[in-house]
Amino acid sequence: MSYSKSLFILFATAFSAFACGGGEKQVDEVTETVVEESDWESLFDGQTFEGWSKYGGGEVGKAWKVQDGAIYLDAKNKDGWQTGDGGDIVTNEEFENYHFQVEWKIAPNGNSGIIFFVKDSSEYAYPWMTGPEMQVLDNDGHPDAKITTHRAGDLYDLIESSEETVKPVGEWNLAEIIAKDGKLELHLNGVMVVSTTMWTPEWEEMVANSKFKDMPGFGKYKKGKIALQDHGDEVWFRNIRIKRL
Known part of the structure; x- marks a missing residue:
């Protein structure tokens, strides 16, 4: 309708x-x-993993579940050990210019991410070897938060959020990624927290000064899949949708 x-x-x-x-x-x-x-x-019907697969191919790992209308990573069993059989998951389709929205919440001390412009190829072992990441994190509990470009909403290891708008752990956050002809915006809970332009000399210099400097495929692709990261912690995603621009 x-x-x-x-x-x-x-x-x-x-x-x-x-x-x-x-x-x-x-x-x-x-x-x-x-x-x-x-x-x-x-991009998510609230009931199945239709349209999603494991990065590198195959069905979504069993640690990923659909729970109460959300994609949930059941990362650890009752004894605190990682359950395994998870891995990063990606959209089956690649996207170029778009406005992407997802709501996420993270468990205490948790870490995850939303990775975009991902090249799903056997040439790359992980999505983050090609795709930039919007960080998902418990800023108050995870040690990664001590690094200024590793906090929730940041363009991971590249650009710090202009302000912190993340909600307390366990609450839902609205994340948005808007990419159009190289212009990139990250929004968290209705506030634009990152704005930059990809694939420029300035972009290349920023990548060269980051942890991705030795990854030749990082930040190069202008069309790719969107990934949800298995970082070994419980995380939830819901209301996932996209508008092509």
Whole structure:
């Protein structure tokens, strides 16, 4: 069903204000770019892993589950040991210019990430060898938070968030990745926290000064899959959708 622009903006603003608990002005600025509700494509039906696979091929690992309408990584068993059979998961489809949205929450002391422009190839062992990452983290509990570019919402190991808008551990956060002809924005809970331009000399210099400097495929691909990271900690993702730009 298609809705008018005005009806959708009203819905999206109300939803974002509810989900984010504030930042309505910034959310309004994002939602006003939406033309029709039908422009959005769901990437998760809330019940199955249709449209997703394990990075490198094959079915999604058994540690990933669908729970209460969310994708859930059951990373550890009752004794605290990692369950295994997880691995990073990726969309079956590649995307180029888009506005991506997902809600996430993380367990105490947890770490995960949303990785994009991923080249799913046997040439690369992990998604992060090609795709930049929007960090998912418990800033108060995980040791990675001591590094300024490794906190929730950061463009991992590249750009620190302009401000911290992440919610307390266990609460849902709305993450958005907007990529258009090299222009990249990361939004967290209705606030743009990172803005940069990819594939420029400045981008190449930034990568050369990061932990990815010895990864020849990192940040090079202009079309790729979107990955959800298994970092060995419990994490949840829901309301996953994309709008092609």
